[in-house]
Amino acid sequence: MKNTVATLLSQKQSGEKITMLTAYDYTTAKIEDECGVNAILVGDSLGMVMLGYDNTLPVTMDDMLHHTKAVSRGAENAFVIADMPFMSYQTSIYDAVVNAGRLIKEGGAQAVKLEGGAEVCEQIKAIVDSSIPVVGHLGLTPQSVNVFGGFKVQGKNYERAAKIIDDALLIQEAGACAVVLECIPAQLAEIITKELTIPTIGIGAGNACDGQVLVYQDMLGMTTGHTPKFAKKFADVGTLMHEGFNAYIQETKSGSFPAVEHTYSIDDDIIERIKEERGKHK
Numbered sequence: 001m002k003n004t005v006a007t008l009l010s011q012k013q014s015g016e017k018i019t020m021l022t023a024y025d026y027t028t029a030k031i032e033d034e035c036g037v038n039a040i041l042v043g044d045s046l047g048m049v050m051l052g053y054d055n056t057l058p059v060t061m062d063d064m065l066h067h068t069k070a071v072s073r074g075a076e077n078a079f080v081i082a083d084m085p086f087m088s089y090q091t092s093i094y095d096a097v098v099n100a101g102r103l104i105k106e107g108g109a110q111a112v113k114l115e116g117g118a119e120v121c122e123q124i125k126a127i128v129d130s131s132i133p134v135v136g137h138l139g140l141t142p143q144s145v146n147v148f149g150g151f152k153v154q155g156k157n158y159e160r161a162a163k164i165i166d167d168a169l170l171i172q173e174a175g176a177c178a179v180v181l182e183c184i185p186a187q188l189a190e191i192i193t194k195e196l197t198i199p200t201i202g203i204g205a206g207n208a209c210d211g212q213v214l215v216y217q218d219m220l221g222m223t224t225g226h227t228p229k230f231a232k233k234f235a236d237v238g239t240l241m242h243e244g245f246n247a248y249i250q251e252t253k254s255g256s257f258p259a260v261e262h263t264y265s266i267d268d269d270i271i272e273r274i275k276e277e278r279g280k281h282k
């Protein structure tokens with residue numbers, strides 16, 4: 001059965017943790033869906049993990065639509081949320097509604113996610129008024145990397161912690177159906193989770209949140225370089241990929257691949273006849 005906004009809300013109410021993972025393509029979405037993940041986020045993190053940018057700022061609506069379409073085709077039961085890329089909603093309420101609509105109508109997502117608190121409440125309200133569920137995103141909001149001066153834990157002093165709580169209440173009031181809390185102290189996420197009636201989905205925000213989300217390349221050990229401390233490696237797929245690619249290169253170079261079982265054949269007499277005829281033409 002397709003997960004919906006109502007599924008996530010009822011999970012918060014019953015205390016059943018919500019599972020969310022990112023996906024950016026059909027095959028990965030299908031595997032996650034088969035495993036029973038509740039929600040799939042087509043994150044603008046695709047700019048970094050799929051497209052090789054340093055941050056999420058260059059990601060375009062075309063990028064998001066391309067990947068959201070693929071994920072939607074693979075997600076039979078999971079609730080699909082598409083990120084609104086940088087400058088697709090900050091510019092105006094009109095842009096926000098039009099671009100959210102494209103992610104639903106063309107991309108096939110069931111909800112959109114956008115970053116920010118008080119400053120995006122009008123956009124959230126307008127999108128929700130257009131019958132599109134909105135997931136908020138507070139704490140370390142990667143589209144503000146230049147304001148934060150890097151990817152850093154947020155909400156560590158009183159004023160900033162209080163602002164995140166206020167923002168969470170405001171976006172709930174504006175109509176958000178859930179909120180992602182990224183990289184904030186666990187005790188702060190716990191207070192927010194208790195105060196809100198909508199589900200909180202944590203990433204680097206402790207285990208009191210109503211659910212968790214991770215970037216799948218991080219949790220499968222596929223990312224190289226620095227990974228944040230919250231990105232637990234649940235499997236070492238990166239090593240398996242290296243082993244597989246190395247074995248392919250070695251066997252192809254040595255000629256042991258393809259073997260007979262990977263090869264198609266034809267009757268000997270047909271080949272003899274072809275050879276004979278080709279001999280005549282020489």
Ligand code: KIV
Nearest residue numbers: 022043044045180203
């Ligand atoms: O873009 C993304 O993948 C995200 C998650 C890190 C929550 O926003």
